[in-house]
Amino acid sequence: MTVGNCGVETVYERPPERAVTLNQHVTEIMLALGLENSMVGTGYLDDEIPPAYREAYDGIEVIADEYPSYETLLAAEPDFVYGGFASTFEEGRGRDALAGAGIDSYLSLEACAEPPVTVDLMDREIRTVAEVFGVPRRAEKLLGELHGTLDGVRDAVAGVEAAEVFVYDSGDKTAFTAGGGGIGNEIIELAGGANVFAGLGKPFGDVSFEQVAARAPDAIVVYDYGDRSVADKKRFLLSHPALQDVPAIRNERFAVLPLSSTVLGVRVPEAVDSLARQLHPDRFR
Missing domain, CATH: 3.40.50.1980 (Nitrogenase molybdenum iron protein domain)
Known part of the structure:
Protein backbone atom coordinates (compact mmCIF):
# COMPACT_ATOMS: atom_id res chain seq x y z
CA MET A 1 0.00 0.00 0.00
CA THR A 2 1.06 3.59 -0.61
CA VAL A 3 0.48 6.17 2.12
CA GLY A 4 0.84 9.93 1.74
CA ASN A 5 1.59 11.47 5.12
CA CYS A 6 2.44 15.11 5.81
CA GLY A 7 4.24 15.52 2.49
CA VAL A 8 6.02 12.15 2.58
CA GLU A 9 4.87 9.24 0.40
CA THR A 10 5.74 5.75 1.59
CA VAL A 11 5.19 2.41 -0.11
CA TYR A 12 4.70 -0.47 2.33
CA GLU A 13 5.43 -3.92 0.95
CA ARG A 14 4.52 -5.56 4.26
CA PRO A 15 3.43 -4.46 7.76
CA PRO A 16 6.21 -3.01 9.93
CA GLU A 17 7.60 -5.44 12.49
CA ARG A 18 9.94 -3.23 14.54
CA ALA A 19 8.11 0.02 15.28
CA VAL A 20 9.25 2.78 17.62
CA THR A 21 6.68 5.29 18.88
CA LEU A 22 7.61 8.73 20.19
CA ASN A 23 4.97 10.78 22.08
CA GLN A 24 2.25 9.37 24.26
CA HIS A 25 -0.80 9.77 22.07
CA VAL A 26 0.66 7.79 19.17
CA THR A 27 1.96 5.11 21.53
CA GLU A 28 -1.57 4.71 22.87
CA ILE A 29 -3.02 4.40 19.36
CA MET A 30 -0.67 1.48 18.73
CA LEU A 31 -1.53 -0.15 22.06
CA ALA A 32 -5.27 0.36 21.54
CA LEU A 33 -4.92 -1.48 18.23
CA GLY A 34 -3.15 -4.36 19.96
CA LEU A 35 0.13 -3.76 18.11
CA GLU A 36 2.53 -4.05 21.04
CA ASN A 37 4.14 -7.14 19.51
CA SER A 38 5.13 -5.04 16.52
CA MET A 39 6.92 -2.49 18.75
CA VAL A 40 10.58 -2.57 19.78
CA GLY A 41 10.77 0.79 21.52
CA THR A 42 8.97 3.87 22.75
CA GLY A 43 9.63 7.20 24.39
CA TYR A 44 8.27 10.51 25.67
CA LEU A 45 5.28 10.21 28.00
CA ASP A 46 3.45 13.24 29.41
CA ASP A 47 1.62 11.28 32.12
CA GLU A 48 0.58 7.76 33.07
CA ILE A 49 -0.37 5.14 30.51
CA PRO A 50 -4.04 4.14 31.08
CA PRO A 51 -4.53 0.92 33.07
CA ALA A 52 -6.07 -0.84 30.04
CA TYR A 53 -2.76 -0.53 28.16
CA ARG A 54 -0.29 -0.74 31.05
CA GLU A 55 0.60 -4.44 30.81
CA ALA A 56 1.24 -4.19 27.07
CA TYR A 57 3.25 -0.99 27.52
CA ASP A 58 5.42 -2.54 30.24
CA GLY A 59 6.59 -5.16 27.76
CA ILE A 60 8.11 -2.53 25.43
CA GLU A 61 11.57 -1.05 25.92
CA VAL A 62 11.65 2.65 26.77
CA ILE A 63 14.59 3.86 24.70
CA ALA A 64 14.52 7.45 26.03
CA ASP A 65 12.62 9.46 28.62
CA GLU A 66 11.98 12.12 25.99
CA TYR A 67 13.26 12.10 22.38
CA PRO A 68 16.18 9.76 21.70
CA SER A 69 19.29 10.81 19.84
CA TYR A 70 19.53 9.61 16.26
CA GLU A 71 22.12 7.05 17.35
CA THR A 72 19.91 5.72 20.14
CA LEU A 73 17.01 5.45 17.72
CA LEU A 74 19.11 3.53 15.21
CA ALA A 75 20.31 1.19 17.96
CA ALA A 76 16.74 -0.07 18.38
CA GLU A 77 16.89 -1.21 14.74
CA PRO A 78 13.39 0.03 13.86
CA ASP A 79 11.75 -0.39 10.49
CA PHE A 80 9.09 2.25 11.33
CA VAL A 81 9.07 5.37 13.53
CA TYR A 82 5.71 6.90 14.49
CA GLY A 83 5.88 10.45 15.85
CA GLY A 84 3.21 12.52 17.56
CA PHE A 85 4.59 16.03 16.98
CA ALA A 86 6.71 17.63 14.28
CA SER A 87 9.48 17.89 16.88
CA THR A 88 9.82 14.10 16.75
CA PHE A 89 11.63 14.42 13.44
CA GLU A 90 14.03 17.21 14.38
CA GLU A 91 17.58 17.33 15.75
CA GLY A 92 19.04 14.73 13.41
CA ARG A 93 15.96 12.48 13.40
CA GLY A 94 14.61 13.89 10.13
CA ARG A 95 12.38 11.73 7.98
CA ASP A 96 14.84 11.95 5.07
CA ALA A 97 17.65 10.72 7.32
CA LEU A 98 15.51 7.82 8.53
CA ALA A 99 14.52 6.92 4.97
CA GLY A 100 18.21 6.91 4.04
CA ALA A 101 18.75 4.31 6.75
CA GLY A 102 15.88 2.19 5.40
CA ILE A 103 13.42 3.26 8.12
CA ASP A 104 9.86 4.29 7.27
CA SER A 105 8.19 7.03 9.29
CA TYR A 106 4.74 8.38 10.01
CA LEU A 107 3.71 11.68 11.65
CA SER A 108 0.42 12.25 13.45
CA LEU A 109 -1.94 14.00 11.06
CA GLU A 110 -2.67 16.77 13.57
CA ALA A 111 0.89 18.01 13.06
CA CYS A 112 0.26 18.91 9.43
CA ALA A 113 -3.52 19.13 9.05
CA GLU A 114 -5.32 22.18 7.72
CA PRO A 115 -7.55 23.50 10.52
CA PRO A 116 -9.98 22.76 11.90
CA VAL A 117 -8.96 19.37 13.27
CA THR A 118 -12.03 17.26 14.03
CA VAL A 119 -12.95 13.77 15.17
CA ASP A 120 -12.97 12.76 11.49
CA LEU A 121 -9.19 13.14 11.53
CA MET A 122 -8.96 10.89 14.60
CA ASP A 123 -10.86 8.26 12.62
CA ARG A 124 -8.54 8.66 9.64
CA GLU A 125 -5.42 8.45 11.81
CA ILE A 126 -6.54 5.23 13.50
CA ARG A 127 -7.69 3.64 10.25
CA THR A 128 -4.48 4.51 8.41
CA VAL A 129 -2.22 3.13 11.13
CA ALA A 130 -4.32 -0.03 11.29
CA GLU A 131 -4.09 -0.48 7.53
CA VAL A 132 -0.31 0.00 7.55
CA PHE A 133 -0.05 -2.79 10.13
CA GLY A 134 -2.58 -5.01 8.37
CA VAL A 135 -5.27 -4.93 11.07
CA PRO A 136 -8.14 -2.82 9.62
CA ARG A 137 -10.86 -4.71 11.51
CA ARG A 138 -9.30 -3.73 14.81
CA ALA A 139 -9.66 -0.08 13.81
CA GLU A 140 -13.38 -0.44 13.15
CA LYS A 141 -13.93 -2.18 16.50
CA LEU A 142 -11.97 0.52 18.33
CA LEU A 143 -13.75 3.35 16.54
CA GLY A 144 -17.11 1.82 17.37
CA GLU A 145 -16.23 2.01 21.06
CA LEU A 146 -14.84 5.55 20.82
CA HIS A 147 -17.86 6.86 18.94
CA GLY A 148 -20.17 5.18 21.44
CA THR A 149 -18.69 7.45 24.10
CA LEU A 150 -19.07 10.51 21.87
CA ASP A 151 -22.68 9.66 21.07
CA GLY A 152 -23.48 9.42 24.77
CA VAL A 153 -22.05 12.86 25.44
CA ARG A 154 -23.83 14.37 22.45
CA ASP A 155 -27.16 13.14 23.77
Missing part, protein backbone atom coordinates in the same frame (compact mmCIF):
# COMPACT_ATOMS: atom_id res chain seq x y z
CA ALA A 156 -26.42 14.37 27.30
CA VAL A 157 -25.52 17.93 26.32
CA ALA A 158 -28.06 18.36 23.51
CA GLY A 159 -29.59 21.85 23.73
CA VAL A 160 -27.34 23.03 26.54
CA GLU A 161 -26.20 26.65 26.64
CA ALA A 162 -22.53 26.59 25.65
CA ALA A 163 -20.06 27.62 28.33
CA GLU A 164 -17.53 30.23 27.19
CA VAL A 165 -14.21 28.49 27.81
CA PHE A 166 -10.60 29.67 28.06
CA VAL A 167 -7.86 27.02 28.00
CA TYR A 168 -4.83 27.65 30.19
CA ASP A 169 -1.91 25.49 29.18
CA SER A 170 0.97 27.50 30.66
CA GLY A 171 2.67 30.88 30.78
CA ASP A 172 3.25 33.77 33.19
CA LYS A 173 3.92 36.80 30.99
CA THR A 174 1.42 35.62 28.38
CA ALA A 175 -1.04 32.74 28.32
CA PHE A 176 -0.36 29.75 26.09
CA THR A 177 -3.80 28.58 25.04
CA ALA A 178 -5.68 26.29 22.67
CA GLY A 179 -6.70 27.94 19.42
CA GLY A 180 -9.24 26.84 16.86
CA GLY A 181 -6.82 24.79 14.76
CA GLY A 182 -6.38 21.68 16.92
CA ILE A 183 -8.46 18.82 18.28
CA GLY A 184 -8.63 20.70 21.61
CA ASN A 185 -11.13 23.11 20.08
CA GLU A 186 -13.32 20.24 18.89
CA ILE A 187 -13.20 18.67 22.34
CA ILE A 188 -14.56 21.89 23.86
CA GLU A 189 -17.37 22.18 21.32
CA LEU A 190 -18.44 18.53 21.64
CA ALA A 191 -18.48 18.92 25.43
CA GLY A 192 -20.95 21.81 25.28
CA GLY A 193 -18.50 24.69 25.32
CA ALA A 194 -17.26 27.48 23.09
CA ASN A 195 -13.55 28.26 22.92
CA VAL A 196 -13.07 32.01 23.41
CA PHE A 197 -9.90 31.83 21.29
CA ALA A 198 -11.33 29.70 18.49
CA GLY A 199 -10.42 32.54 16.15
CA LEU A 200 -6.75 31.77 16.74
CA GLY A 201 -6.16 29.65 13.66
CA LYS A 202 -3.53 27.37 15.20
CA PRO A 203 -3.70 24.42 17.60
CA PHE A 204 -1.91 26.54 20.24
CA GLY A 205 -0.81 30.15 20.60
CA ASP A 206 0.10 32.92 23.03
CA VAL A 207 -2.40 35.59 24.08
CA SER A 208 -2.23 38.38 26.65
CA PHE A 209 -4.08 38.13 29.94
CA GLU A 210 -5.84 41.36 28.99
CA GLN A 211 -7.23 39.56 25.93
CA VAL A 212 -8.46 36.78 28.21
CA ALA A 213 -10.19 39.32 30.44
CA ALA A 214 -11.82 41.02 27.46
CA ARG A 215 -13.41 37.73 26.40
CA ALA A 216 -14.80 37.12 29.92
CA PRO A 217 -14.85 33.29 29.89
CA ASP A 218 -17.35 31.45 32.08
CA ALA A 219 -14.94 28.58 32.73
CA ILE A 220 -11.22 27.88 32.53
CA VAL A 221 -9.87 24.52 31.39
CA VAL A 222 -6.45 23.82 32.87
CA TYR A 223 -4.19 21.40 30.99
CA ASP A 224 -2.45 19.12 33.47
CA TYR A 225 1.12 18.05 32.65
CA GLY A 226 4.76 18.72 33.45
CA ASP A 227 6.33 20.02 36.64
CA ARG A 228 3.78 22.73 37.39
CA SER A 229 0.79 21.40 39.30
CA VAL A 230 -2.84 22.20 38.56
CA ALA A 231 -3.15 23.73 42.04
CA ASP A 232 -0.27 26.09 41.28
CA LYS A 233 -1.78 27.08 37.93
CA LYS A 234 -5.12 27.81 39.60
CA ARG A 235 -3.47 29.94 42.31
CA PHE A 236 -1.65 31.93 39.65
CA LEU A 237 -4.82 32.62 37.67
CA LEU A 238 -6.91 33.45 40.74
CA SER A 239 -4.37 36.04 41.86
CA HIS A 240 -3.66 37.61 38.46
CA PRO A 241 -4.61 41.32 38.58
CA ALA A 242 -5.92 41.40 35.00
CA LEU A 243 -8.38 38.56 35.60
CA GLN A 244 -10.20 39.65 38.74
CA ASP A 245 -13.43 40.59 36.92
CA VAL A 246 -13.52 37.46 34.75
CA PRO A 247 -16.62 35.35 35.59
CA ALA A 248 -14.61 32.11 35.67
CA ILE A 249 -12.24 33.63 38.23
CA ARG A 250 -14.97 35.21 40.37
CA ASN A 251 -16.85 31.91 40.48
CA GLU A 252 -13.68 29.76 40.63
CA ARG A 253 -15.08 27.65 37.83
CA PHE A 254 -12.29 25.40 36.62
CA ALA A 255 -12.11 22.15 34.68
CA VAL A 256 -9.00 19.99 34.28
CA LEU A 257 -7.83 17.77 31.43
CA PRO A 258 -4.55 15.87 31.07
CA LEU A 259 -2.59 17.21 28.12
CA SER A 260 -2.29 13.73 26.62
CA SER A 261 -6.08 13.59 26.15
CA THR A 262 -6.21 16.87 24.22
CA VAL A 263 -4.18 15.79 21.19
CA LEU A 264 -5.14 13.48 18.32
CA GLY A 265 -5.37 10.04 19.91
CA VAL A 266 -7.66 7.46 21.42
CA ARG A 267 -8.32 9.58 24.52
CA VAL A 268 -10.26 12.28 22.66
CA PRO A 269 -13.73 10.81 23.44
CA GLU A 270 -12.71 10.34 27.08
CA ALA A 271 -11.65 14.00 27.17
CA VAL A 272 -14.99 15.09 25.69
CA ASP A 273 -16.88 13.06 28.29
CA SER A 274 -14.75 14.33 31.18
CA LEU A 275 -15.02 17.97 30.12
CA ALA A 276 -18.77 17.76 29.53
CA ARG A 277 -19.26 16.36 33.04
CA GLN A 278 -17.20 19.21 34.50
CA LEU A 279 -18.92 21.97 32.50
CA HIS A 280 -22.47 20.61 32.73
CA PRO A 281 -22.66 18.28 35.75
CA ASP A 282 -26.45 18.63 35.91
CA ARG A 283 -26.72 16.75 32.58
CA PHE A 284 -25.05 13.65 34.05
CA ARG A 285 -26.93 13.11 37.30
Whole structure:
Protein backbone atom coordinates (compact mmCIF):
# COMPACT_ATOMS: atom_id res chain seq x y z
CA MET A 1 0.00 0.00 0.00
CA THR A 2 1.06 3.59 -0.61
CA VAL A 3 0.48 6.17 2.12
CA GLY A 4 0.84 9.93 1.74
CA ASN A 5 1.59 11.47 5.12
CA CYS A 6 2.44 15.11 5.81
CA GLY A 7 4.24 15.52 2.49
CA VAL A 8 6.02 12.15 2.58
CA GLU A 9 4.87 9.24 0.40
CA THR A 10 5.74 5.75 1.59
CA VAL A 11 5.19 2.41 -0.11
CA TYR A 12 4.70 -0.47 2.33
CA GLU A 13 5.43 -3.92 0.95
CA ARG A 14 4.52 -5.56 4.26
CA PRO A 15 3.43 -4.46 7.76
CA PRO A 16 6.21 -3.01 9.93
CA GLU A 17 7.60 -5.44 12.49
CA ARG A 18 9.94 -3.23 14.54
CA ALA A 19 8.11 0.02 15.28
CA VAL A 20 9.25 2.78 17.62
CA THR A 21 6.68 5.29 18.88
CA LEU A 22 7.61 8.73 20.19
CA ASN A 23 4.97 10.78 22.08
CA GLN A 24 2.25 9.37 24.26
CA HIS A 25 -0.80 9.77 22.07
CA VAL A 26 0.66 7.79 19.17
CA THR A 27 1.96 5.11 21.53
CA GLU A 28 -1.57 4.71 22.87
CA ILE A 29 -3.02 4.40 19.36
CA MET A 30 -0.67 1.48 18.73
CA LEU A 31 -1.53 -0.15 22.06
CA ALA A 32 -5.27 0.36 21.54
CA LEU A 33 -4.92 -1.48 18.23
CA GLY A 34 -3.15 -4.36 19.96
CA LEU A 35 0.13 -3.76 18.11
CA GLU A 36 2.53 -4.05 21.04
CA ASN A 37 4.14 -7.14 19.51
CA SER A 38 5.13 -5.04 16.52
CA MET A 39 6.92 -2.49 18.75
CA VAL A 40 10.58 -2.57 19.78
CA GLY A 41 10.77 0.79 21.52
CA THR A 42 8.97 3.87 22.75
CA GLY A 43 9.63 7.20 24.39
CA TYR A 44 8.27 10.51 25.67
CA LEU A 45 5.28 10.21 28.00
CA ASP A 46 3.45 13.24 29.41
CA ASP A 47 1.62 11.28 32.12
CA GLU A 48 0.58 7.76 33.07
CA ILE A 49 -0.37 5.14 30.51
CA PRO A 50 -4.04 4.14 31.08
CA PRO A 51 -4.53 0.92 33.07
CA ALA A 52 -6.07 -0.84 30.04
CA TYR A 53 -2.76 -0.53 28.16
CA ARG A 54 -0.29 -0.74 31.05
CA GLU A 55 0.60 -4.44 30.81
CA ALA A 56 1.24 -4.19 27.07
CA TYR A 57 3.25 -0.99 27.52
CA ASP A 58 5.42 -2.54 30.24
CA GLY A 59 6.59 -5.16 27.76
CA ILE A 60 8.11 -2.53 25.43
CA GLU A 61 11.57 -1.05 25.92
CA VAL A 62 11.65 2.65 26.77
CA ILE A 63 14.59 3.86 24.70
CA ALA A 64 14.52 7.45 26.03
CA ASP A 65 12.62 9.46 28.62
CA GLU A 66 11.98 12.12 25.99
CA TYR A 67 13.26 12.10 22.38
CA PRO A 68 16.18 9.76 21.70
CA SER A 69 19.29 10.81 19.84
CA TYR A 70 19.53 9.61 16.26
CA GLU A 71 22.12 7.05 17.35
CA THR A 72 19.91 5.72 20.14
CA LEU A 73 17.01 5.45 17.72
CA LEU A 74 19.11 3.53 15.21
CA ALA A 75 20.31 1.19 17.96
CA ALA A 76 16.74 -0.07 18.38
CA GLU A 77 16.89 -1.21 14.74
CA PRO A 78 13.39 0.03 13.86
CA ASP A 79 11.75 -0.39 10.49
CA PHE A 80 9.09 2.25 11.33
CA VAL A 81 9.07 5.37 13.53
CA TYR A 82 5.71 6.90 14.49
CA GLY A 83 5.88 10.45 15.85
CA GLY A 84 3.21 12.52 17.56
CA PHE A 85 4.59 16.03 16.98
CA ALA A 86 6.71 17.63 14.28
CA SER A 87 9.48 17.89 16.88
CA THR A 88 9.82 14.10 16.75
CA PHE A 89 11.63 14.42 13.44
CA GLU A 90 14.03 17.21 14.38
CA GLU A 91 17.58 17.33 15.75
CA GLY A 92 19.04 14.73 13.41
CA ARG A 93 15.96 12.48 13.40
CA GLY A 94 14.61 13.89 10.13
CA ARG A 95 12.38 11.73 7.98
CA ASP A 96 14.84 11.95 5.07
CA ALA A 97 17.65 10.72 7.32
CA LEU A 98 15.51 7.82 8.53
CA ALA A 99 14.52 6.92 4.97
CA GLY A 100 18.21 6.91 4.04
CA ALA A 101 18.75 4.31 6.75
CA GLY A 102 15.88 2.19 5.40
CA ILE A 103 13.42 3.26 8.12
CA ASP A 104 9.86 4.29 7.27
CA SER A 105 8.19 7.03 9.29
CA TYR A 106 4.74 8.38 10.01
CA LEU A 107 3.71 11.68 11.65
CA SER A 108 0.42 12.25 13.45
CA LEU A 109 -1.94 14.00 11.06
CA GLU A 110 -2.67 16.77 13.57
CA ALA A 111 0.89 18.01 13.06
CA CYS A 112 0.26 18.91 9.43
CA ALA A 113 -3.52 19.13 9.05
CA GLU A 114 -5.32 22.18 7.72
CA PRO A 115 -7.55 23.50 10.52
CA PRO A 116 -9.98 22.76 11.90
CA VAL A 117 -8.96 19.37 13.27
CA THR A 118 -12.03 17.26 14.03
CA VAL A 119 -12.95 13.77 15.17
CA ASP A 120 -12.97 12.76 11.49
CA LEU A 121 -9.19 13.14 11.53
CA MET A 122 -8.96 10.89 14.60
CA ASP A 123 -10.86 8.26 12.62
CA ARG A 124 -8.54 8.66 9.64
CA GLU A 125 -5.42 8.45 11.81
CA ILE A 126 -6.54 5.23 13.50
CA ARG A 127 -7.69 3.64 10.25
CA THR A 128 -4.48 4.51 8.41
CA VAL A 129 -2.22 3.13 11.13
CA ALA A 130 -4.32 -0.03 11.29
CA GLU A 131 -4.09 -0.48 7.53
CA VAL A 132 -0.31 0.00 7.55
CA PHE A 133 -0.05 -2.79 10.13
CA GLY A 134 -2.58 -5.01 8.37
CA VAL A 135 -5.27 -4.93 11.07
CA PRO A 136 -8.14 -2.82 9.62
CA ARG A 137 -10.86 -4.71 11.51
CA ARG A 138 -9.30 -3.73 14.81
CA ALA A 139 -9.66 -0.08 13.81
CA GLU A 140 -13.38 -0.44 13.15
CA LYS A 141 -13.93 -2.18 16.50
CA LEU A 142 -11.97 0.52 18.33
CA LEU A 143 -13.75 3.35 16.54
CA GLY A 144 -17.11 1.82 17.37
CA GLU A 145 -16.23 2.01 21.06
CA LEU A 146 -14.84 5.55 20.82
CA HIS A 147 -17.86 6.86 18.94
CA GLY A 148 -20.17 5.18 21.44
CA THR A 149 -18.69 7.45 24.10
CA LEU A 150 -19.07 10.51 21.87
CA ASP A 151 -22.68 9.66 21.07
CA GLY A 152 -23.48 9.42 24.77
CA VAL A 153 -22.05 12.86 25.44
CA ARG A 154 -23.83 14.37 22.45
CA ASP A 155 -27.16 13.14 23.77
CA ALA A 156 -26.42 14.37 27.30
CA VAL A 157 -25.52 17.93 26.32
CA ALA A 158 -28.06 18.36 23.51
CA GLY A 159 -29.59 21.85 23.73
CA VAL A 160 -27.34 23.03 26.54
CA GLU A 161 -26.20 26.65 26.64
CA ALA A 162 -22.53 26.59 25.65
CA ALA A 163 -20.06 27.62 28.33
CA GLU A 164 -17.53 30.23 27.19
CA VAL A 165 -14.21 28.49 27.81
CA PHE A 166 -10.60 29.67 28.06
CA VAL A 167 -7.86 27.02 28.00
CA TYR A 168 -4.83 27.65 30.19
CA ASP A 169 -1.91 25.49 29.18
CA SER A 170 0.97 27.50 30.66
CA GLY A 171 2.67 30.88 30.78
CA ASP A 172 3.25 33.77 33.19
CA LYS A 173 3.92 36.80 30.99
CA THR A 174 1.42 35.62 28.38
CA ALA A 175 -1.04 32.74 28.32
CA PHE A 176 -0.36 29.75 26.09
CA THR A 177 -3.80 28.58 25.04
CA ALA A 178 -5.68 26.29 22.67
CA GLY A 179 -6.70 27.94 19.42
CA GLY A 180 -9.24 26.84 16.86
CA GLY A 181 -6.82 24.79 14.76
CA GLY A 182 -6.38 21.68 16.92
CA ILE A 183 -8.46 18.82 18.28
CA GLY A 184 -8.63 20.70 21.61
CA ASN A 185 -11.13 23.11 20.08
CA GLU A 186 -13.32 20.24 18.89
CA ILE A 187 -13.20 18.67 22.34
CA ILE A 188 -14.56 21.89 23.86
CA GLU A 189 -17.37 22.18 21.32
CA LEU A 190 -18.44 18.53 21.64
CA ALA A 191 -18.48 18.92 25.43
CA GLY A 192 -20.95 21.81 25.28
CA GLY A 193 -18.50 24.69 25.32
CA ALA A 194 -17.26 27.48 23.09
CA ASN A 195 -13.55 28.26 22.92
CA VAL A 196 -13.07 32.01 23.41
CA PHE A 197 -9.90 31.83 21.29
CA ALA A 198 -11.33 29.70 18.49
CA GLY A 199 -10.42 32.54 16.15
CA LEU A 200 -6.75 31.77 16.74
CA GLY A 201 -6.16 29.65 13.66
CA LYS A 202 -3.53 27.37 15.20
CA PRO A 203 -3.70 24.42 17.60
CA PHE A 204 -1.91 26.54 20.24
CA GLY A 205 -0.81 30.15 20.60
CA ASP A 206 0.10 32.92 23.03
CA VAL A 207 -2.40 35.59 24.08
CA SER A 208 -2.23 38.38 26.65
CA PHE A 209 -4.08 38.13 29.94
CA GLU A 210 -5.84 41.36 28.99
CA GLN A 211 -7.23 39.56 25.93
CA VAL A 212 -8.46 36.78 28.21
CA ALA A 213 -10.19 39.32 30.44
CA ALA A 214 -11.82 41.02 27.46
CA ARG A 215 -13.41 37.73 26.40
CA ALA A 216 -14.80 37.12 29.92
CA PRO A 217 -14.85 33.29 29.89
CA ASP A 218 -17.35 31.45 32.08
CA ALA A 219 -14.94 28.58 32.73
CA ILE A 220 -11.22 27.88 32.53
CA VAL A 221 -9.87 24.52 31.39
CA VAL A 222 -6.45 23.82 32.87
CA TYR A 223 -4.19 21.40 30.99
CA ASP A 224 -2.45 19.12 33.47
CA TYR A 225 1.12 18.05 32.65
CA GLY A 226 4.76 18.72 33.45
CA ASP A 227 6.33 20.02 36.64
CA ARG A 228 3.78 22.73 37.39
CA SER A 229 0.79 21.40 39.30
CA VAL A 230 -2.84 22.20 38.56
CA ALA A 231 -3.15 23.73 42.04
CA ASP A 232 -0.27 26.09 41.28
CA LYS A 233 -1.78 27.08 37.93
CA LYS A 234 -5.12 27.81 39.60
CA ARG A 235 -3.47 29.94 42.31
CA PHE A 236 -1.65 31.93 39.65
CA LEU A 237 -4.82 32.62 37.67
CA LEU A 238 -6.91 33.45 40.74
CA SER A 239 -4.37 36.04 41.86
CA HIS A 240 -3.66 37.61 38.46
CA PRO A 241 -4.61 41.32 38.58
CA ALA A 242 -5.92 41.40 35.00
CA LEU A 243 -8.38 38.56 35.60
CA GLN A 244 -10.20 39.65 38.74
CA ASP A 245 -13.43 40.59 36.92
CA VAL A 246 -13.52 37.46 34.75
CA PRO A 247 -16.62 35.35 35.59
CA ALA A 248 -14.61 32.11 35.67
CA ILE A 249 -12.24 33.63 38.23
CA ARG A 250 -14.97 35.21 40.37
CA ASN A 251 -16.85 31.91 40.48
CA GLU A 252 -13.68 29.76 40.63
CA ARG A 253 -15.08 27.65 37.83
CA PHE A 254 -12.29 25.40 36.62
CA ALA A 255 -12.11 22.15 34.68
CA VAL A 256 -9.00 19.99 34.28
CA LEU A 257 -7.83 17.77 31.43
CA PRO A 258 -4.55 15.87 31.07
CA LEU A 259 -2.59 17.21 28.12
CA SER A 260 -2.29 13.73 26.62
CA SER A 261 -6.08 13.59 26.15
CA THR A 262 -6.21 16.87 24.22
CA VAL A 263 -4.18 15.79 21.19
CA LEU A 264 -5.14 13.48 18.32
CA GLY A 265 -5.37 10.04 19.91
CA VAL A 266 -7.66 7.46 21.42
CA ARG A 267 -8.32 9.58 24.52
CA VAL A 268 -10.26 12.28 22.66
CA PRO A 269 -13.73 10.81 23.44
CA GLU A 270 -12.71 10.34 27.08
CA ALA A 271 -11.65 14.00 27.17
CA VAL A 272 -14.99 15.09 25.69
CA ASP A 273 -16.88 13.06 28.29
CA SER A 274 -14.75 14.33 31.18
CA LEU A 275 -15.02 17.97 30.12
CA ALA A 276 -18.77 17.76 29.53
CA ARG A 277 -19.26 16.36 33.04
CA GLN A 278 -17.20 19.21 34.50
CA LEU A 279 -18.92 21.97 32.50
CA HIS A 280 -22.47 20.61 32.73
CA PRO A 281 -22.66 18.28 35.75
CA ASP A 282 -26.45 18.63 35.91
CA ARG A 283 -26.72 16.75 32.58
CA PHE A 284 -25.05 13.65 34.05
CA ARG A 285 -26.93 13.11 37.30
